[in-house]
Amino acid sequence: MLVDYHTHPLGESGERYTEDLLESFLAAAREQQIAEIGLSDHDYRRQGVDFGLASAVAERFPSLKVKNGMEFDFMPGREQQIASISRSLPFDYLIGSVHEIGDWAFDEPDNMDVYSLWDINELYRTYFSLIGELARSGLFDIVGHFDLIKVFGFRPAGPVLPMAESALRVIREAGLTVEVNTRGCYKPCAEIYPAASLLQKCYEFDIPVTLGSDAHEAEEVGRDLAEGSQLVYGIGYRSLATFTGRRRTMQPL
Numbered sequence: 526m527l528v529d530y531h532t533h534p535l536g537e538s539g540e541r542y543t544e545d546l547l548e549s550f551l552a553a554a555r556e557q558q559i560a561e562i563g564l565s566d567h568d569y570r571r572q573g574v575d576f577g578l579a580s581a582v583a584e585r586f587p588s589l590k591v592k593n594g595m596e597f598d599f600m601p602g603r604e605q606q607i608a609s610i611s612r613s614l615p616f617d618y619l620i621g622s623v624h625e626i627g628d629w630a631f632d633e634p635d636n637m638d639v640y641s642l643w644d645i646n647e648l649y650r651t652y653f654s655l656i657g658e659l660a661r662s663g664l665f666d667i668v669g670h671f672d673l674i675k676v677f678g679f680r681p682a683g684p685v686l687p688m689a690e691s692a693l694r695v696i697r698e699a700g701l702t703v704e705v706n707t708r709g710c711y712k713p714c715a716e717i718y719p720a721a722s723l724l725q726k727c728y729e730f731d732i733p734v735t736l737g738s739d740a741h742e743a744e745e746v747g748r749d750l751a752e753g754s755q756l757v758y759g760i761g762y763r764s765l766a767t768f769t770g771r772r773r774t775m776q777p778l
Contacts, residue, residue, distance in 0.1 A: 526722045526776055527750050528765055529554060530563035530594060531669065531704055531737025533618060537739030540602055541573040547582040549743035551600045555589055557747030560776075561767055563737075565594035565620055568610055576614060592617040592768060598624050598658040607664050618768035620704070623655045623673065646681045649674055649688045656692040660699045666768055667735060668696055670706040670718035678713040686722050693723070700764040702773065705757055707749035717753060723759055733766040733775065754778060764766035 534542060547564075554562040566574055569657045591612065598609050599621045611619055622651050624632055626648075629639050640648070652674040660668065671692075672685065681688065696703065696749060706718040719727070723757040736753050740746045756766075757778070764775040 526559065526765065526778060527559045527747065527754060528561040528563075528736050528767060528776075529559050529738050529740070529747050529750060530592070530618065530735050530742045530768075531596070531706060532560070532562060532746060533566050533596075534564055535566045535570045535573050536741040537568070539573060542575040544578065544582055547579055548585070548741070550746055551586045551591065553588055553743045553746035557750070559589070559705075559747050559750070561590040561592060562746070563592040563594040563618065563768075565596045566634060568595055568597045568607070571595065571610065571614075574614070579689060594618045594620060594768075596620040596622055597665070598622060599655070599662070599665075600625060601655075601658060604664065606663055611664065615668060617770060618666040618667050619664065619771075620667045620669040620686050621659045622669030623659060626651060626655065632673060636655065637677055640677065645679050646683075646688070648679075649681045649685060653689045653692040657695045660692065660695040661702055664697065665701065666771060666773065667704050667766075669703045669704055669737075670739070671703050671708065671724060672719045675714045675716070675720075676709065676712050678715075685720065686720065686726060689723055690726065691763055693726055693730055693732065697732050702733045702735055703727050704735050705739045705753040706737045706739050707753050709747055717749075717756065721756065721760070724757060725729070728760050728762060733773065734762060737767040
């Protein structure tokens with residue numbers, strides 16, 4: 526079974542959901558033999574999200590389950606705002622992600638020079654501390670691209686697991702799911718998020734996983750999810766997390 530719980534129909538510049546836009550994403554999912562697709566645009570694009578229209582378009586795809594999601598940029602101090610937004614729409618799940626450290630959007634290519642101002646080990650520790658706060662907030666169902674900080678290929682001296690393990694412990698205690706996000710394969714880091722060593726620790730901690738392509742265009746829907754599924758199966762997973770009405774259900778891989 527394949528699911529794609531991380532997609533962005535509005536992409537980088539889209540304004541509103543349209544029938545044609547949604548149909549292109551759902552048709553791509555059907556073509557990839559995906560059983561469930563989640564529409565999870567960024568919260569700052571939420572004015573363009575129309576889950577009622579998505580439901581109407583989904584009726585044309587009876588073999589495909591379409592879920593309502595959203596990806597939130599977590600920053601300390603946003604908790605009340607996120608909680609308010611989460612009550613405004615009929616969500617099946619929420620993804621929490623860290624894209625910024627302070628006012629630095631570290632995954633933007635135009636901001637890459639800021640990496641040189643950091644000790645990379647300290648940067649990783651700071652990032653995973655924020656992931657821990659995200660998990661501790663109780664606002665989310667899924668942790669997005671857990672080790673996004675590697676996006677441009679800046680790596681710590683030594684293994685990353687000791688820096689990430691405390692965040693994984695909080696994720697386990699909070700009962701969250703970690704997504705296996707294949708978009709990293711097309712970034713300079715050239716690797717799925719999270720790395721295999723971190724996925725292995727997720728398995729040891731009994732942290733559920735799900736799959737996401739992080740598609741920003743219809744042709745990216747389902748991209749490399751078969752490989753992501755094989756990776757988690759090789760680690761030992763035999764089920765994937767799916768969501769309905771903010772409740773998790775495990776489905777066989």
